[in-house]
Structure formats: structure tokens, C-alpha cells
Amino acid sequence: MSRLITGEAVVLELRPASFAARALGLLLDVLVNAALLVLILLAVAASGDELDEAAVQALVLVSVVFCLVMVPAAVETLTRGLSLGKLAAGLRIVRDDGGAIRFRHAVIRALIGFLEIYLTFGGIAIAVALFDDRSRRLGDIVAGTYSLRRRVPLEPPVVAVTPRYLHAWAAAADIGRIPDSLGRRAAQFIRQAPRMSPLSRNGMAASLASEMAGFVAPAPPPGTTPDDYLAAVLAERRSRELRRLGEARKQSGRIGERLHRLPFSAGRDTPAD
Numbered sequence: 026m027s028r029l030i031t032g033e034a035v036v037l038e039l040r041p042a043s044f045a046a047r048a049l050g051l052l053l054d055v056l057v058n059a060a061l062l063v064l065i066l067l068a069v070a071a072s073g074d075e076l077d078e079a080a081v082q083a084l085v086l087v088s089v090v091f092c093l094v095m096v097p098a099a100v101e102t103l104t105r106g107l108s109l110g111k112l113a114a115g116l117r118i119v120r121d122d123g124g125a126i127r128f129r130h131a132v133i134r135a136l137i138g139f140l141e142i143y144l145t146f147g148g149i150a151i152a153v154a155l156f157d158d159r160s161r162r163l164g165d166i167v168a169g170t171y172s173l174r175r176r177v178p179l180e181p182p183v184v185a186v187t188p189r190y191l192h193a194w195a196a197a198a199d200i201g202r203i204p205d206s207l208g209r210r211a212a213q214f215i216r217q218a219p220r221m222s223p224l225s226r227n228g229m230a231a232s233l234a235s236e237m238a239g240f241v242a243p244a245p246p247p248g249t250t251p252d253d254y255l256a257a258v259l260a261e262r263r264s265r266e267l268r269r270l271g272e273a274r275k276q277s278g279r280i281g282e283r284l285h286r287l288p289f290s291a292g293r294d295t296p297a298d
Contacts, residue, residue: 041159042116042172050172051150053110054097055142062092093143098135102128106170115176121169130168137164185215185259194245195261201240203262211237211255218252230255 042050065088069081076084100108105125106118118126118134141149141163150162159171187195211233218226230251237258238244245254 040174042114042174044154044160046114046116046174047154047160047162047172048151050108050110050114050116051142051147053113054108055110057109058092058096061096062088065092094135094139097138098128098131101126101131101134111172115174116172117175118165118170119173121171123173126168126170130170133168134164134170137167138162185212185256185263187257187260188253191245191249191253191257195257198258198261199242200258200262200265201242203237203240203258207233207236207240208259208262211259215252215256215259227251 066085069084069088097108101118111117118130120126120130138150141147141153150164153163153166154160157166161171165171214229214233218230221229234251234254237255241258245257
């Protein structure tokens with residue numbers, strides 16, 4: 026997962042596409058472009074008797090540039106980073122800052138893509154993508170873009186339950202602002218814990234509990250297992266957030282009622298002299 030900080034100091038966690046997903050989308054795009062090129066070349070060949078050799082060569086060159094450079098650039102520009110292959114693979118091309126690509130990005134990608142994909146049969150693209158942490162090809166690096174996963178599997182919500190022997194401790198504990206990344210990792214651990222081996226489960230639980238201890242005071246009672254500690258903290262954190270949201274909603278309702286009281290309503294109901 027890629028962490029991106031916007032100009033408003035908002036942290037975005039984006040999911041770059043894997044090498045396999047990019048390869049699938051690229052293969053589909055290449056097949057579509059090649060099919061279009063074959064159709065155009067067949068049309069040129071059908072009218073070859075009416076054209077001289079120089080005209081045929083010019084038409085072939087224009088057809089290649091049109092199908093392998095102009096069409097991909099136009100499609101990505103109009104769709105803001107999509108294509109048939111990317112739609113099928115659930116991908117989208119975005120800028121390094123997470124924004125939609127523009128015409129210049131699509132043109133750079135298409136021009137360099139002609140070199141690294143078609144002239145070298147994908148050799149340069151594969152070699153560069155294998156050694157890049159976001160599986161970018163050379164055209165992406167030069168254009169300042171990368172491929173983003175559009176389809177993210179929906180994970181079921183984690184409902185952590187406070188163990189009975191930790192109810193009193195959790196209710197009195199001072200739980201600070203736990204980072205979202207840490208809370209997410211702890212929630213994922215609780216979701217996956219039943220399917221983990223005891224050794225890896227205990228090791229990961231101890232690691233997460235040691236990180237969580239910096240935001241929770243006092244320490245849990247002696248004998249508390251890391252699994253129960255994480256469950257108690259997450260459950261109490263959720264309960265407090267729900268209570269806070271409920272109080273905020275009630276406060277908003279009281280303010281709304283106050284705004285609709287006198288003297289504003291009286292001014293509307295008073296008959297004119």
C-alpha cells in the first residue's frame with residue numbers, strides 16, 4: 026500500500042497495481058491495438074492496386090503510429106487513465122500525486138510505450154516493472170504516473186469484544202489517539218487470527234500489543250494475553266467513538282431546535298399592522 030500526503034496534509038493510502046495485474050491489462054490493450062492495426066492494414070492491402078509503393082508505405086507507417094501511439098494516448102486522455110485492458114483488470118493510470126492524468130501524461134506514456142512494448146516486445150517494460158516498487162514501466166517513470174487498483178475487496182467489519190476480565194480495566198483506561206494504520210493492522214489481525222498458526226499469531230499479537238501500549242495507560246492487569254489486550258482496546262475505542270458521535274448528534278439537534286425558536290419564528294407569525 027502506498028502512502029500519499031496531499032497539499033491539505035491528508036494522508037491517502039492507495040493500492041498500486043501488482044505486476045501480474047498490469048501485465049494482464051497491458052496484454053489485453055496490445056491485442057486490441059494489434060487487431061485494429063490488422064483491420065486497417067487489410068483495408069490498405071485491399072486498395073493496394075490503386076496506390077503506388079510509396080503511398081502504401083506511407084499509409085502503413087501512418088496506420089502503425091495511429092493504432093499504437095495516437096489511439097492509446099487519446100483513449101487514456103478522454104477516459105482519464107482508462108482503457109479496455111485496464112477496465113478488465115480493474116486498473117487506472119493516475120499521477121504520482123494521485124490525480125487524474127492529462128494529455129501530456131498520456132502522450133509520454135504512449136510514445137515511450139511504443140519503444141518499450143512494441144519495438145522490444147515488452148522486454149524493457151518487463152525489466153523496469155520488475156525492479157520498481159509500484160510495478161511502473163519506463164513510460165510511467167518518465168511521465169510521473171503509476172497504475173492504481175480500482176477494485177479493492179470489501180472486508181467485513183471487525184467486531185472486537187472486550188474479554189470479561191478486562192471490562193473494568195478497559196472502562197477506566199486512558200486510550201489516546203491511535204494511528205489509523207496501527208488500528209487497521211490490529212483489526213486485520215483480529216479478523217485473520219483464527220486462521221493463523223499459533224506461533225505466527227502469538228508473535229504478531231505481541232508486536233501489535235507493544236506498539237499499542239504507547240497509546241494506552243495504565244498497563245493491563247498481569248496475565249493479560251496480547252490477543253485479549255488488542256480486542257479490549259479496539260472494542261473500548263469503538264464504544265467511545267460511538268458515544269462521542271451520539272453526543273455530537275444530540276448537540277447538533279439541540280442547536281437546530283434553538284435556531285428555530287423565538288424570536289425568529291415570532292417575527293414570521295406576527296401579523297402586519
